[in-house]
Structures are given as structure tokens and as C-alpha cells.
């Protein structure tokens with residue numbers, strides 16, 4: 311028998327193997343789980359069979375096998391390394407009250423050693439702490455005891471997928487790439503040289519939302535084998551990106567980016583992330599997920615935007631028609647024959663990706679400039695403050711700690727001077743951001759300093775700007791404390807700033823955090839969350855104009871190309887529907903009272919600003935209210 315090697319061969323060999331053992335081969339279900347509100351995405355092969363395990367429905371046959379499209383964000387930060395993915399294919403064989411541990415283990419072993427022809431000494435087994443039965447079976451089929459390890463719930467107990475459902479102890483098969491990939495160790499240490507390829511779950515319990523478990527009507531089997539990881543082993547490569555699941559796509563990315571893979575580690579990493587995310591979004595959109603600010607749509611948006619950001623970070627030049635849609639094209643071409651929904655939804659996939667990529671590129675241009683200005687300002691401010699601190703510390707007469715009213719007034723002069731500098735836009739001004747925020751952050755520093763009185767004076771002193779720095783330094787008391795209080799602010803992005811970036815520029819907070827981290831700054835995520843909560847409150851309190859759950863393909867096409875049908879030559883009124891809503895250039899699900907938004911209508915009698923002519927004004931009326 312020849313060993314299966316390519317992705318398609320491994321998948322087929324697996325399905326054939328289990329078909330020959332009486333399994334019914336079932337097509338992959340959608341990435342959007344049907345009727346399971348507790349689960350955002352299909353994360354394992356068993357998801358479409360949950361109701362069979364629970365006994366609510368009868369399976370067409372007690373033995374099933376599939377290659378399931380799966381999506382998980384749990385490993386997103388690891389994407390780009392040799393083995394972690396968000397979207398992947400999971401091979402699985404399932405027994406609904408039919409065979410149990412003995413057959414599941416024996417067949418897994420047979421498939422690995424006979425069909426894949428993996429050398430036995432490369433395979434390690436893990437079992438659940440008290441699972442003597444599983445260990446005995448592994449030993450019987452010839453696995454030496456020293457390559458069988460036992461673990462607790464964290465590693466060897468699986469499920470449920472979502473908040474409730476089937477679960478049970480499990481047993482895993484790990485592959486050892488060999489000493490050249492890491493020091494002598496076991497899979498326990500999670501070293502680079504090992505990769506988990508197959509998980510056999512002995513599904514015996516139903517776990518409820520409160521965490522309690524009850525036995526299922528019958529014991530079942532749920533197994534999951536990582537197709538891409540297995541193919542990497544079969545192809546004799548260390549990384550999934552070197553397999554035929556990805557090599558063409560990494561190549562395509564490099565081609566679009568006009569660079570070569572393998573020359574620069576940072577660039578290569580970005581190309582791998584891009585390939586992974588492009589493949590994931592292509593499949594998500596094909597299954598009907600559209601970008602939004604909530605739920606699945608938000609996850610899609612995050613991945614898409616993360617990819618755009620990586621492309622920009624790696625210096626990928628602008629690509630006609632969009633970089634990611636160029637990648638999606640390659641995915642559809644390669645995987646369309648196995649997953650026909652890709653071909654079927656081709657146009658929808660392109661238009662969603664293009665629209666989102668264009669929009670995000672536009673907003674990110676503005677947002678990045680804003681954020682980087684802010685970051686640079688922090689650096690400049692820090693340098694200046696440190697300089698001032700040095701100057702001040704060398705002068706004992708102005709570092710005294712007794713703040714008389716007069717001295718406070720003198721600090722106020724200094725404050726006023728700085729404040730005016732802010733207004734003039736001198737570099738010190740970039741200590742803070744935006745108009746109000748500049749002054750706010752500055753004041754925050756001084757208030758923290760404890761000189762409330764200072765601030766009372768600031769307002770009246772604002773006019774007094776003709777003192778030299780030297781004169782001000784001469785007069786100010788305890789300047790050093792004030793400066794020290796201000797310093798931490800130069801290492802932070804405040805919650806309200808992160809929120810502004812999110813709300814106005816559509817920057818997901820993790821992108822803000824990534825960029826800030828690159829500059830050695832921290833984002834106040836708690837402050838950000840508080841701002842989000844405050845916005846949600848405002849939203850609840852005022853009238854809402856909602857869009858449906860998912861935008862239609864038609865909506866995205868229109869959003870992507872900006873083509874509403876203009877009817878204003880014939881009529882000044884139109885009865886139509888809202889197909890898109892944008893705030894700060896990014897699509898949103900809803901908007902609330904007081905917010906400025908762009909509304910995209912399917913037909914519109916409003917002439918848009920163009921050719922030097924101003925746009926029409928008027929009202930939108932709907933059952934929920936009026937928009938001016």
C-alpha cells in the first residue's frame with residue numbers, strides 16, 4: 311500500500327479506512343453550528359452530532375466519519391508557529407453507542423502504523439489519570455509502558471464544546487519529530503519536537519451549564535485528528551505551512567507582496583499569518599459570516615483586520631483589488647473542488663473581503679497616523695520631562711516641599727506656560743492627544759500631584775506666556791514631584807484614548823495593544839472596558855436603529871462599491887431599506903441618538919456631495935424614529 315502524502319490523499323485515506331469499517335462518511339457541516347446557541351463556531355467534528363450523543367436524535371448509522379471544517383480562536387496568538395491554526399480540518403470517527411475504547415484505540419493504531427506507516431517508536435500515548443482500561447488496551451496492542459503517560463482533567467478530559475454537551479476522558483496520540491528538534495523529553499514538556507495528532511474521546515457524560523455531569527444513555531466515541539499536522543508528518547516537514555495545505559498560499563502571498571519567502575524572518579512570519587487568516591476568512595464568509603461588531607461577525611472582522619495589520623506591518627505594498635482577496639482567490643482555486651461552497655460563494659467572498667479590507671485600510675491609515683502621533687508624542691514628552699527633571703533636581707531651592715499660596719501660584723504660571731505650549735502645538739503638546747484630551751491628561755497629572763489649587767490658578771494664568779523657561783523654573787516649587795507624577799502617563803495609552811481609536815477609527819483594542827506594545831507602552835484595558843460599558847449604557851438609554859443580524863451579500867456589494875441607486879432625478883421621496891450603517895468609516899450594527907453615522911440606502915433620492923456640488927439634506931423616517 312502506498313503511503314498517503316498530500317492533504318487530499320490523507321483525508322481520503324482516512325475516510326476510506328473508516329468506511330471500510332462500516333462508518334457512514336458524512337460531509338462537513340457548516341462553520342456556523344446549527345441550532346447551538348452556546349457555541350459560536352463549529353470547533354470539532356462532533357459538533358454536528360451533539361444531538362446523537364445526547365440521545366435526542368437517532369443517527370443515520372451508529373458509526374460515522376467525517377472531515378470537518380473547524381474554527382477556533384483559542385490559539386490565535388500562536389498562529390504563524392509550526393502547528394497552530396484558527397481554521398483547520400479535523401478528521402474524525404464516531405461511535406454513537408456502538409463500539410467503545412477497544413476498537414477506537416485499535417483502529418487509531420492501525421491507521422497510524424499501517425496506513426500512514428508511522429514508525430511505532432515515534433508515537434506517544436497519553437491517557438486520563440484513572441483510565442486503567444485505556445492504558446491496558448494500548449499496552450495490549452504493543453505500546454511500551456514508558457511511552458504511555460497519564461494526565462489529569464486539564465490535558466486528558468475533553469468537552470463540552472460550548473457551555474453544555476457531551477464530554478469524557480480522552481487519550482491522545484503524539485508524534486515525536488526526533489531529537490534534532492529538541493532535547494530529549496516527553497510530550498508532557500510540550501517541547502517543539504512533539505505534536506499532538508489525534509485525540510480519542512471516550513464520550514460518556516453530559517455536562518450541564520452548572521458544571522454537573524450525568525452519564526449519557528450509552529458510551530460513545532468521538533475522535534479528532536488534525537489533518538494539516540498529520541500531512542506535515544507525511545510530507546516530512548516540521549510546519550503545516552510547508553505542506554500543500556499552505557505552501558501555495560504562502561507563495562501566493564509572497565508574489566502579491568512582491569517579496570520572497572525565506573529571506574526575512576519577520577516578513578515570513580507575517581506571510582504565514584496572512585496565509586492562515588486568509589484561508590480562515592474565506593471559509594467563514596463562504597458559510598455566511600459577515601463582518602459586524604458582534605458575535606461571529608466580530609470574530610471575522612478581528613481576523614480580517616489582524617491580517618490587514620500584519621500585511622501593513624510587513625510592508626506589503628498596496629495590491630490592486632486588495633491583498634486578501636488575491637489570497638482568497640488562491641484558496642478557492644485550491645480547495646473549491648473539496649468544498650464546493652467556496653466556488654458557489656466566490657463573488658460574495660470577494661466582495662466582503664474587498665469591502666472590509668478597503669474600509670479598514672482607510673480607517674487604519676487615519677487611525678495609525680493618529681496613534682503613532684500619540685506614541686511619538688509620548689516619547690518626546692518623556693524626553694522633555696526627564697530633561698526638566700534633571701534641570702530641576704540640580705536646583706535645591708526649587709525642589710522644596712512647602713507649598714505656600716504664592717508658590718502654588720508660581721507653579722500655576724509654569725502650568726500655564728506648558729498649557730500654552732500645548733496650544734501652540736510645540737512638541738511638548740504631543741504629550742497628550744486630541745484637543746480636550748491634551749488638557750485633560752495634563753490636568754490629571756497635576757491633580758494627581760495634589761496641587762488642586764494649582765489648577766484654580768491655571769485658568770486665570772493662561773494669558774501669561776511671556777516668561778522664559780528659565781524664569782519659570784526659578785519660580786516653581788517642588789517641580790520635581792509634579793514631573794515625576796507626569797512620567798507614568800508617558801508610558802500609557804489611556805482607556806478613553808483606546809476607546810476613541812476603537813469607536814472612531816475602528817481599531818480593535820488588541821491592535822491598539824499590539825502597536826502600543828511595539829513602542830513599549832501599556833494600554834489601560836480596564837479603562838477601555840469602562841468606556842465600552844458606558845457606551846453600552848448610552849446605547850440602552852436611547853433610541854436604536856437596528857440592522858438585521860447579518861448583512862446580505864447585496865448589502866456588502868453595495869457597501870464595497872458605494873453604489874446606491876440614485877432616484878433623485880425623478881423623486882424627492884423614496885421608500886427603501888437601510889443596507890449599511892457606518893460610524894467612523896467602519897460598518898456598525900446599530901447607532902444611537904447623538905451619533906454621527908453614514909447610512910447606505912438601497913435607493914436614494916439624496917444627491918451625494920460630488921463634482922463641487924453639495925449633498926442634499928433631509929430626513930430618514932422609519933417605524934423606530936427619525937434621522938436627520
Ligand code: SER
Nearest residue numbers: 354509511532533534
Ligand atoms: N472533540 C475532540 C477534539 O476536539 C475529538 O474530536 O479534540
